[in-house]
Amino acid sequence: MQPLVQLTREPLDRDALVAAVSHPSVGGIVVFEGVVRDNARGKQVRYLEYDVYQEMAELQIRSIIAEARQHWGVEHVAVAHRFGRMEVGEASVIIAVSSPHRAEAFEACRYIIDTLKTTVPIWKKEVAIDGEEWVEG
Amino acid sequence: MQPLVQLTREPLDRDALVAAVSHPSVGGIVVFEGVVRDNARGKQVRYLEYDVYQEMAELQIRSIIAEARQHWGVEHVAVAHRFGRMEVGEASVIIAVSSPHRAEAFEACRYIIDTLKTTVPIWKKEVAIDGEEWVEG
Amino acid sequence: MNIRIRYFASLREIVGQSEEVLLVQEGGRVADVCALLLERYPRLQSVMDRCIYAVNRRYVTPETVLHDGDELVFIPPMGGGGPFKARFSVKEILCNH
Amino acid sequence: MNIRIRYFASLREIVGQSEEVLLVQEGGRVADVCALLLERYPRLQSVMDRCIYAVNRRYVTPETVLHDGDELVFIPPMGGGGPFKARFSVKEILCNH
Numbered sequence: 001m002q003p004l005v006q007l008t009r010e011p012l013d014r015d016a017l018v019a020a021v022s023h024p025s026v027g028g029i030v031v032f033e034g035v036v037r038d039n040a041r042g043k044q045v046r047y048l049e050y051d052v053y054q055e056m057a058e059l060q061i062r063s064i065i066a067e068a069r070q071h072w073g074v075e076h077v078a079v080a081h082r083f084g085r086m087e088v089g090e091a092s093v094i095i096a097v098s099s100p101h102r103a104e105a106f107e108a109c110r111y112i113i114d115t116l117k118t119t120v121p122i123w124k125k126e127v128a129i130d131g132e133e134w135v136e137g
Numbered sequence: 138m139q140p141l142v143q144l145t146r147e148p149l150d151r152d153a154l155v156a157a158v159s160h161p162s163v164g165g166i167v168v169f170e171g172v173v174r175d176n177a178r179g180k181q182v183r184y185l186e187y188d189v190y191q192e193m194a195e196l197q198i199r200s201i202i203a204e205a206r207q208h209w210g211v212e213h214v215a216v217a218h219r220f221g222r223m224e225v226g227e228a229s230v231i232i233a234v235s236s237p238h239r240a241e242a243f244e245a246c247r248y249i250i251d252t253l254k255t256t257v258p259i260w261k262k263e264v265a266i267d268g269e270e271w272v273e274g
Numbered sequence: 275m276n277i278r279i280r281y282f283a284s285l286r287e288i289v290g291q292s293e294e295v296l297l298v299q300e301g302g303r304v305a306d307v308c309a310l311l312l313e314r315y316p317r318l319q320s321v322m323d324r325c326i327y328a329v330n331r332r333y334v335t336p337e338t339v340l341h342d343g344d345e346l347v348f349i350p351p352m353g354g355g356g357p358f359k360a361r362f363s364v365k366e367i368l369c370n371h
Numbered sequence: 372m373n374i375r376i377r378y379f380a381s382l383r384e385i386v387g388q389s390e391e392v393l394l395v396q397e398g399g400r401v402a403d404v405c406a407l408l409l410e411r412y413p414r415l416q417s418v419m420d421r422c423i424y425a426v427n428r429r430y431v432t433p434e435t436v437l438h439d440g441d442e443l444v445f446i447p448p449m450g451g452g453g454p455f456k457a458r459f460s461v462k463e464i465l466c467n468h
Contacts, residue, residue, distance in 0.1 A: 051380045051383070052379075053379050053428075053444060055428055056425055056429075056444070117450070119449070121449065122449060123379060123380035123381075123450065124450045134380050134447070135450035136421065136447060136449075136450060
Protein backbone atom coordinates (compact mmCIF):
# COMPACT_ATOMS: atom_id res chain seq x y z
CA MET A 1 0.00 0.00 0.00
CA GLN A 2 1.22 3.52 -0.81
CA PRO A 3 2.29 5.37 2.34
CA LEU A 4 0.40 8.56 3.17
CA VAL A 5 2.65 11.67 3.30
CA GLN A 6 1.15 15.06 4.14
CA LEU A 7 2.80 18.46 4.41
CA THR A 8 0.20 21.01 5.35
CA ARG A 9 -0.51 24.32 7.06
CA GLU A 10 -3.68 22.87 8.60
CA PRO A 11 -3.96 21.20 12.05
CA LEU A 12 -3.05 17.51 11.82
CA ASP A 13 -5.76 14.86 12.00
CA ARG A 14 -4.59 11.99 14.21
CA ASP A 15 -7.60 9.77 13.58
CA ALA A 16 -7.26 10.06 9.80
CA LEU A 17 -3.61 8.99 10.02
CA VAL A 18 -4.43 5.99 12.22
CA ALA A 19 -7.23 5.06 9.81
CA ALA A 20 -4.71 5.22 6.95
CA VAL A 21 -2.57 2.48 8.56
CA SER A 22 -5.48 0.31 9.71
CA HIS A 23 -6.04 -3.00 7.97
CA PRO A 24 -7.50 -6.40 9.02
CA SER A 25 -4.01 -7.94 9.22
CA VAL A 26 -2.74 -5.24 11.62
CA GLY A 27 -2.12 -6.23 15.26
CA GLY A 28 -0.30 -3.16 16.55
CA ILE A 29 -0.25 0.54 15.73
CA VAL A 30 2.38 2.92 17.09
CA VAL A 31 1.77 6.65 16.80
CA PHE A 32 4.31 9.35 17.55
CA GLU A 33 3.14 12.91 17.93
CA GLY A 34 5.51 15.86 18.25
CA VAL A 35 3.92 18.68 20.19
CA VAL A 36 4.89 22.34 20.71
CA ARG A 37 6.25 22.72 24.26
CA ASP A 38 5.92 25.83 26.39
CA ASN A 39 9.64 25.91 27.12
CA ALA A 40 12.95 25.09 25.43
CA ARG A 41 16.55 25.78 26.35
CA GLY A 42 15.42 27.67 29.43
CA LYS A 43 13.16 30.02 27.46
CA GLN A 44 9.41 30.47 27.62
CA VAL A 45 8.10 29.68 24.16
CA ARG A 46 5.22 31.80 22.81
CA TYR A 47 4.79 29.90 19.55
CA LEU A 48 6.76 28.09 16.82
CA GLU A 49 7.09 28.86 13.15
CA TYR A 50 8.00 25.94 10.86
CA ASP A 51 9.55 26.44 7.43
CA VAL A 52 9.76 23.61 4.91
CA TYR A 53 11.45 22.91 1.58
CA GLN A 54 8.29 21.17 0.57
CA GLU A 55 9.22 19.27 -2.61
CA MET A 56 12.44 17.88 -1.13
CA ALA A 57 10.90 17.17 2.28
CA GLU A 58 8.27 15.01 0.67
CA LEU A 59 10.86 13.05 -1.36
CA GLN A 60 13.03 12.63 1.72
CA ILE A 61 10.13 11.43 3.91
CA ARG A 62 9.15 8.92 1.24
CA SER A 63 12.71 7.61 1.11
CA ILE A 64 12.84 7.22 4.92
CA ILE A 65 9.54 5.35 4.84
CA ALA A 66 10.85 3.07 2.07
CA GLU A 67 13.89 2.25 4.23
CA ALA A 68 11.71 1.50 7.26
CA ARG A 69 9.43 -0.74 5.23
CA GLN A 70 12.37 -2.65 3.84
CA HIS A 71 14.13 -3.01 7.18
CA TRP A 72 11.18 -3.86 9.46
CA GLY A 73 8.67 -5.13 6.89
CA VAL A 74 6.04 -2.62 8.05
CA GLU A 75 3.42 -2.31 5.32
CA HIS A 76 1.40 0.67 6.44
CA VAL A 77 2.93 4.04 7.29
CA ALA A 78 1.49 7.56 7.45
CA VAL A 79 3.51 10.72 8.09
CA ALA A 80 2.10 14.23 8.40
CA HIS A 81 4.11 17.37 9.14
CA ARG A 82 2.59 20.76 9.67
CA PHE A 83 4.31 24.04 8.78
CA GLY A 84 3.63 27.69 9.45
CA ARG A 85 2.74 28.98 12.90
CA MET A 86 1.88 26.58 15.73
CA GLU A 87 0.76 27.28 19.28
CA VAL A 88 1.83 25.47 22.47
CA GLY A 89 0.09 22.09 22.66
CA GLU A 90 -0.44 21.75 18.91
CA ALA A 91 1.04 18.81 16.99
CA SER A 92 3.80 19.62 14.49
CA VAL A 93 4.28 16.04 13.29
CA ILE A 94 2.38 12.77 13.54
CA ILE A 95 3.76 9.40 12.43
CA ALA A 96 1.60 6.27 12.43
CA VAL A 97 3.05 2.82 11.74
CA SER A 98 1.20 -0.46 11.88
CA SER A 99 2.27 -4.07 11.59
CA PRO A 100 1.09 -7.58 12.46
CA HIS A 101 3.28 -7.52 15.63
CA ARG A 102 4.17 -4.56 17.81
CA ALA A 103 7.98 -4.76 17.93
CA GLU A 104 8.39 -3.81 14.27
CA ALA A 105 5.91 -0.95 14.56
CA PHE A 106 7.76 0.53 17.57
CA GLU A 107 11.18 0.29 15.95
CA ALA A 108 10.10 1.59 12.55
CA CYS A 109 8.22 4.53 14.10
CA ARG A 110 11.22 5.48 16.22
CA TYR A 111 13.54 5.24 13.21
CA ILE A 112 11.27 7.40 11.07
CA ILE A 113 10.97 10.26 13.58
CA ASP A 114 14.67 10.20 14.50
CA THR A 115 15.73 10.25 10.85
CA LEU A 116 13.09 12.77 9.84
CA LYS A 117 14.20 15.20 12.53
CA THR A 118 17.78 15.25 11.32
CA THR A 119 17.57 14.75 7.54
CA VAL A 120 14.29 16.23 6.28
CA PRO A 121 14.55 19.93 5.31
CA ILE A 122 12.09 21.34 7.84
CA TRP A 123 13.18 24.06 10.26
CA LYS A 124 11.62 25.58 13.32
CA LYS A 125 11.89 29.07 14.75
CA GLU A 126 11.18 29.42 18.44
CA VAL A 127 9.47 32.68 19.25
CA ALA A 128 10.01 33.28 22.96
CA ILE A 129 9.07 36.10 25.31
CA ASP A 130 12.46 37.74 24.75
CA GLY A 131 13.40 37.09 21.13
CA GLU A 132 13.33 34.49 18.39
CA GLU A 133 15.74 31.94 17.02
CA TRP A 134 15.96 29.26 14.31
CA VAL A 135 16.70 26.06 16.20
CA GLU A 136 19.73 24.13 15.02
CA GLY A 137 19.50 20.66 16.57
CA MET B 138 -0.41 13.75 37.95
CA GLN B 139 -2.43 10.57 38.62
CA PRO B 140 -2.21 8.17 35.66
CA LEU B 141 -5.45 7.28 33.93
CA VAL B 142 -6.26 3.54 34.04
CA GLN B 143 -9.42 2.21 32.39
CA LEU B 144 -10.77 -1.35 32.17
CA THR B 145 -13.98 -1.29 30.22
CA ARG B 146 -16.35 -3.25 27.97
CA GLU B 147 -16.88 -0.16 25.80
CA PRO B 148 -14.88 0.76 22.67
CA LEU B 149 -11.71 2.65 23.61
CA ASP B 150 -11.43 6.38 23.02
CA ARG B 151 -8.00 7.21 21.58
CA ASP B 152 -8.46 10.97 21.62
CA ALA B 153 -9.51 11.02 25.28
CA LEU B 154 -6.37 9.06 26.23
CA VAL B 155 -4.10 11.41 24.28
CA ALA B 156 -5.85 14.37 25.90
CA ALA B 157 -5.19 12.80 29.31
CA VAL B 158 -1.41 12.90 28.73
CA SER B 159 -1.34 16.35 27.10
CA HIS B 160 0.22 19.22 29.02
CA PRO B 161 2.06 22.43 28.01
CA SER B 162 5.44 20.92 29.00
CA VAL B 163 4.94 17.88 26.75
CA GLY B 164 7.06 17.64 23.57
CA GLY B 165 6.35 14.08 22.46
CA ILE B 166 3.47 11.64 22.78
CA VAL B 167 3.79 7.95 21.95
CA VAL B 168 0.62 5.91 21.58
CA PHE B 169 0.47 2.14 21.24
CA GLU B 170 -2.73 0.53 20.11
CA GLY B 171 -3.27 -3.23 20.09
CA VAL B 172 -5.79 -4.23 17.44
CA VAL B 173 -7.69 -7.47 16.76
CA ARG B 174 -6.12 -9.16 13.72
CA ASP B 175 -7.99 -11.31 11.21
CA ASN B 176 -5.49 -14.14 11.53
CA ALA B 177 -3.29 -15.78 14.17
CA ARG B 178 -1.29 -18.98 14.23
CA GLY B 179 -2.49 -19.83 10.76
CA LYS B 180 -6.16 -19.55 11.70
CA GLN B 181 -8.80 -17.14 10.43
CA VAL B 182 -10.03 -15.21 13.45
CA ARG B 183 -13.76 -14.39 13.63
CA TYR B 184 -13.57 -12.38 16.86
CA LEU B 185 -11.79 -12.27 20.24
CA GLU B 186 -13.17 -12.58 23.73
CA TYR B 187 -11.12 -10.99 26.54
CA ASP B 188 -11.46 -12.04 30.17
CA VAL B 189 -9.98 -9.96 32.99
CA TYR B 190 -9.34 -10.30 36.72
CA GLN B 191 -10.36 -6.70 37.03
CA GLU B 192 -9.29 -5.68 40.55
CA MET B 193 -5.85 -7.26 40.22
CA ALA B 194 -5.34 -6.08 36.63
CA GLU B 195 -5.88 -2.49 37.71
CA LEU B 196 -3.41 -2.79 40.61
CA GLN B 197 -0.87 -4.47 38.34
CA ILE B 198 -1.21 -1.84 35.60
CA ARG B 199 -0.75 0.93 38.18
CA SER B 200 2.39 -0.76 39.47
CA ILE B 201 3.82 -1.06 35.93
CA ILE B 202 3.08 2.63 35.31
CA ALA B 203 4.78 3.54 38.60
CA GLU B 204 7.89 1.64 37.51
CA ALA B 205 7.90 3.34 34.12
CA ARG B 206 7.51 6.77 35.70
CA GLN B 207 10.35 6.10 38.09
CA HIS B 208 12.66 4.65 35.45
CA TRP B 209 12.08 7.10 32.57
CA GLY B 210 10.69 10.09 34.45
CA VAL B 211 7.57 10.16 32.29
CA GLU B 212 4.93 12.18 34.08
CA HIS B 213 1.81 11.49 32.08
CA VAL B 214 0.57 7.99 31.28
CA ALA B 215 -2.85 6.65 30.29
CA VAL B 216 -3.68 2.96 29.85
CA ALA B 217 -7.02 1.56 28.70
CA HIS B 218 -7.82 -2.12 28.17
CA ARG B 219 -11.09 -3.39 26.83
CA PHE B 220 -12.64 -6.75 27.72
CA GLY B 221 -15.54 -8.82 26.44
CA ARG B 222 -16.06 -9.47 22.74
CA MET B 223 -14.07 -7.56 20.11
CA GLU B 224 -14.28 -7.67 16.33
CA VAL B 225 -11.40 -7.61 13.82
CA GLY B 226 -9.99 -4.07 13.58
CA GLU B 227 -11.13 -2.99 17.06
CA ALA B 228 -8.61 -1.84 19.67
CA SER B 229 -8.16 -4.08 22.71
CA VAL B 230 -5.59 -1.85 24.44
CA ILE B 231 -4.35 1.72 24.08
CA ILE B 232 -1.35 3.13 25.95
CA ALA B 233 -0.44 6.82 25.75
CA VAL B 234 2.78 8.19 27.23
CA SER B 235 4.02 11.76 26.99
CA SER B 236 7.24 13.46 28.03
CA PRO B 237 9.28 16.58 27.29
CA HIS B 238 11.51 14.54 24.91
CA ARG B 239 10.54 11.63 22.71
CA ALA B 240 13.12 8.99 23.70
CA GLU B 241 11.65 8.49 27.17
CA ALA B 242 8.10 8.32 25.85
CA PHE B 243 9.04 5.61 23.32
CA GLU B 244 10.90 3.49 25.85
CA ALA B 245 8.33 3.80 28.62
CA CYS B 246 5.45 2.99 26.24
CA ARG B 247 7.26 -0.09 24.95
CA TYR B 248 8.04 -1.24 28.50
CA ILE B 249 4.44 -0.79 29.61
CA ILE B 250 2.87 -2.81 26.78
CA ASP B 251 5.52 -5.58 26.95
CA THR B 252 5.13 -5.93 30.71
CA LEU B 253 1.35 -5.58 30.62
CA LYS B 254 1.04 -8.38 28.06
CA THR B 255 2.94 -10.86 30.20
CA THR B 256 2.10 -9.91 33.80
CA VAL B 257 -1.40 -8.39 33.89
CA PRO B 258 -4.19 -10.97 34.39
CA ILE B 259 -6.05 -10.45 31.13
CA TRP B 260 -6.65 -13.39 28.78
CA LYS B 261 -7.90 -13.67 25.25
CA LYS B 262 -9.83 -16.40 23.52
CA GLU B 263 -9.52 -16.57 19.76
CA VAL B 264 -12.73 -17.63 18.11
CA ALA B 265 -11.78 -18.89 14.66
CA ILE B 266 -13.78 -20.37 11.81
CA ASP B 267 -13.00 -23.89 13.06
CA GLY B 268 -12.94 -23.70 16.84
CA GLU B 269 -11.87 -21.54 19.76
CA GLU B 270 -8.87 -21.40 22.07
CA TRP B 271 -7.54 -19.42 25.04
CA VAL B 272 -4.22 -18.01 23.87
CA GLU B 273 -1.24 -18.77 26.07
CA GLY B 274 1.60 -16.48 24.99
CA MET C 275 -11.11 -21.46 57.28
CA ASN C 276 -12.84 -20.16 54.14
CA ILE C 277 -10.87 -19.41 50.99
CA ARG C 278 -12.55 -17.65 48.08
CA ILE C 279 -11.45 -19.02 44.71
CA ARG C 280 -12.15 -17.04 41.53
CA TYR C 281 -11.87 -18.66 38.11
CA PHE C 282 -10.96 -16.91 34.88
CA ALA C 283 -10.49 -17.83 31.23
CA SER C 284 -9.96 -21.55 30.57
CA LEU C 285 -10.28 -22.42 34.29
CA ARG C 286 -13.71 -20.78 34.46
CA GLU C 287 -14.87 -22.76 31.44
CA ILE C 288 -13.56 -26.05 32.88
CA VAL C 289 -15.08 -25.70 36.37
CA GLY C 290 -18.24 -24.08 34.97
CA GLN C 291 -18.41 -21.23 37.49
CA SER C 292 -16.73 -17.88 38.22
CA GLU C 293 -16.03 -18.44 41.90
CA GLU C 294 -16.61 -20.63 44.92
CA VAL C 295 -15.71 -20.72 48.59
CA LEU C 296 -13.61 -23.67 49.78
CA LEU C 297 -13.25 -24.92 53.33
CA VAL C 298 -9.49 -25.35 53.88
CA GLN C 299 -7.63 -26.64 56.95
CA GLU C 300 -5.98 -24.01 59.13
CA GLY C 301 -2.38 -23.46 57.95
CA GLY C 302 -3.14 -24.64 54.42
CA ARG C 303 -0.89 -23.42 51.60
CA VAL C 304 -1.61 -22.45 48.01
CA ALA C 305 -0.23 -25.81 46.87
CA ASP C 306 -2.67 -27.66 49.16
CA VAL C 307 -5.67 -25.91 47.60
CA CYS C 308 -4.25 -26.67 44.20
CA ALA C 309 -4.18 -30.41 45.06
CA LEU C 310 -7.70 -30.20 46.49
CA LEU C 311 -9.06 -28.63 43.32
CA LEU C 312 -7.36 -31.16 41.08
CA GLU C 313 -9.15 -33.91 43.00
CA ARG C 314 -12.46 -32.16 42.49
CA TYR C 315 -11.82 -31.10 38.86
CA PRO C 316 -9.34 -33.55 37.27
CA ARG C 317 -9.70 -31.73 33.91
CA LEU C 318 -7.87 -28.73 35.42
CA GLN C 319 -4.60 -30.71 35.51
CA SER C 320 -3.01 -29.57 32.26
CA VAL C 321 -3.78 -25.86 32.63
CA MET C 322 -2.98 -25.90 36.38
CA ASP C 323 0.53 -27.09 35.54
CA ARG C 324 1.08 -23.81 33.68
CA CYS C 325 -0.55 -21.52 36.25
CA ILE C 326 1.01 -19.02 38.61
CA TYR C 327 -0.79 -17.86 41.77
CA ALA C 328 -2.26 -14.71 43.26
CA VAL C 329 -3.52 -14.23 46.80
CA ASN C 330 -5.43 -11.05 47.55
CA ARG C 331 -4.43 -9.67 44.14
CA ARG C 332 -0.67 -10.14 44.48
CA TYR C 333 1.50 -12.79 42.89
CA VAL C 334 2.73 -15.41 45.41
CA THR C 335 4.63 -18.70 45.44
CA PRO C 336 2.86 -22.06 45.98
CA GLU C 337 4.38 -22.27 49.48
CA THR C 338 2.40 -19.21 50.64
CA VAL C 339 0.30 -19.92 53.76
CA LEU C 340 -3.38 -18.93 53.43
CA HIS C 341 -5.58 -17.13 55.92
CA ASP C 342 -9.33 -17.06 56.48
CA GLY C 343 -11.05 -14.89 53.88
CA ASP C 344 -8.17 -14.88 51.42
CA GLU C 345 -8.96 -14.58 47.72
CA LEU C 346 -6.96 -17.14 45.71
CA VAL C 347 -6.70 -17.09 41.92
CA PHE C 348 -4.89 -19.50 39.61
CA ILE C 349 -3.48 -17.51 36.73
CA PRO C 350 -2.93 -19.28 33.42
CA PRO C 351 -0.37 -17.82 30.99
CA MET C 352 -1.38 -14.52 29.43
CA GLY C 353 -1.25 -14.21 25.66
CA GLY C 354 1.72 -11.84 25.66
CA GLY C 355 3.22 -12.55 22.29
CA GLY C 356 5.97 -10.50 20.70
CA PRO C 357 9.68 -10.46 21.39
CA PHE C 358 9.42 -9.93 25.15
CA LYS C 359 7.99 -13.40 25.56
CA ALA C 360 10.99 -14.92 23.86
CA ARG C 361 13.46 -13.15 26.15
CA PHE C 362 11.89 -13.76 29.57
CA SER C 363 9.49 -16.23 31.08
CA VAL C 364 6.60 -14.85 33.11
CA LYS C 365 8.04 -16.33 36.28
CA GLU C 366 11.36 -14.58 35.74
CA ILE C 367 9.58 -11.26 35.25
CA LEU C 368 7.51 -11.69 38.37
CA CYS C 369 10.54 -12.63 40.46
CA ASN C 370 12.28 -9.45 39.40
CA HIS C 371 9.25 -7.38 40.34
CA MET D 372 24.18 29.06 -17.16
CA ASN D 373 21.25 29.84 -14.84
CA ILE D 374 21.07 28.33 -11.36
CA ARG D 375 17.93 28.74 -9.27
CA ILE D 376 18.68 29.31 -5.60
CA ARG D 377 15.92 28.87 -2.98
CA TYR D 378 16.31 30.20 0.55
CA PHE D 379 14.73 28.78 3.67
CA ALA D 380 14.66 29.53 7.40
CA SER D 381 17.51 31.75 8.61
CA LEU D 382 18.98 32.09 5.09
CA ARG D 383 15.69 33.44 3.76
CA GLU D 384 15.55 36.01 6.54
CA ILE D 385 19.16 37.12 5.94
CA VAL D 386 18.93 37.52 2.16
CA GLY D 387 15.39 38.89 2.40
CA GLN D 388 13.89 36.76 -0.39
CA SER D 389 12.73 33.19 -1.02
CA GLU D 390 14.59 32.59 -4.27
CA GLU D 391 16.65 34.10 -7.04
CA VAL D 392 18.31 33.03 -10.28
CA LEU D 393 22.10 33.34 -10.47
CA LEU D 394 24.20 33.45 -13.60
CA VAL D 395 27.04 30.96 -13.00
CA GLN D 396 30.02 30.07 -15.25
CA GLU D 397 29.75 26.81 -17.17
CA GLY D 398 31.29 23.97 -15.10
CA GLY D 399 30.70 25.81 -11.81
CA ARG D 400 30.44 23.73 -8.64
CA VAL D 401 28.28 24.07 -5.54
CA ALA D 402 31.27 25.48 -3.65
CA ASP D 403 31.71 28.20 -6.31
CA VAL D 404 28.12 29.39 -5.89
CA CYS D 405 28.62 29.32 -2.16
CA ALA D 406 31.62 31.68 -2.51
CA LEU D 407 29.64 33.90 -4.90
CA LEU D 408 26.76 34.24 -2.45
CA LEU D 409 29.06 35.03 0.48
CA GLU D 410 30.44 37.94 -1.55
CA ARG D 411 26.94 39.19 -2.21
CA TYR D 412 25.60 38.51 1.32
CA PRO D 413 28.48 38.56 3.83
CA ARG D 414 26.01 38.02 6.69
CA LEU D 415 25.41 34.47 5.41
CA GLN D 416 28.92 33.44 6.50
CA SER D 417 28.20 31.95 9.92
CA VAL D 418 25.13 29.94 8.90
CA MET D 419 26.70 28.91 5.57
CA ASP D 420 29.53 27.26 7.49
CA ARG D 421 26.98 24.89 9.02
CA CYS D 422 24.99 24.18 5.85
CA ILE D 423 24.81 21.06 3.75
CA TYR D 424 23.73 21.18 0.08
CA ALA D 425 20.93 19.92 -2.12
CA VAL D 426 20.78 20.04 -5.90
CA ASN D 427 17.46 19.19 -7.54
CA ARG D 428 16.16 17.98 -4.17
CA ARG D 429 18.94 15.52 -3.40
CA TYR D 430 21.80 15.96 -0.95
CA VAL D 431 25.15 16.51 -2.69
CA THR D 432 28.76 17.37 -1.79
CA PRO D 433 30.24 20.83 -2.41
CA GLU D 434 32.31 19.42 -5.30
CA THR D 435 29.19 18.62 -7.32
CA VAL D 436 29.22 20.21 -10.78
CA LEU D 437 26.12 22.26 -11.63
CA HIS D 438 24.12 22.30 -14.85
CA ASP D 439 21.87 24.89 -16.44
CA GLY D 440 18.47 25.02 -14.71
CA ASP D 441 19.61 23.24 -11.53
CA GLU D 442 17.86 24.10 -8.27
CA LEU D 443 20.41 24.64 -5.50
CA VAL D 444 19.50 24.92 -1.80
CA PHE D 445 21.74 25.54 1.19
CA ILE D 446 20.38 23.54 4.10
CA PRO D 447 21.10 24.76 7.63
CA PRO D 448 20.97 22.23 10.49
CA MET D 449 17.50 20.95 11.28
CA GLY D 450 16.28 21.12 14.87
CA GLY D 451 16.53 17.37 15.41
CA GLY D 452 17.04 17.19 19.13
CA GLY D 453 16.87 14.02 21.15
CA PRO D 454 19.33 11.18 21.53
CA PHE D 455 19.84 10.58 17.81
CA LYS D 456 21.56 13.91 17.45
CA ALA D 457 24.11 12.98 20.09
CA ARG D 458 25.04 9.72 18.39
CA PHE D 459 25.43 10.87 14.77
CA SER D 460 26.09 14.08 12.96
CA VAL D 461 23.82 14.95 10.06
CA LYS D 462 26.70 14.48 7.62
CA GLU D 463 27.38 10.96 8.88
CA ILE D 464 23.72 10.06 8.45
CA LEU D 465 23.61 11.46 4.95
CA CYS D 466 26.79 9.64 3.96
CA ASN D 467 25.29 6.34 5.06
CA HIS D 468 22.16 6.96 3.03
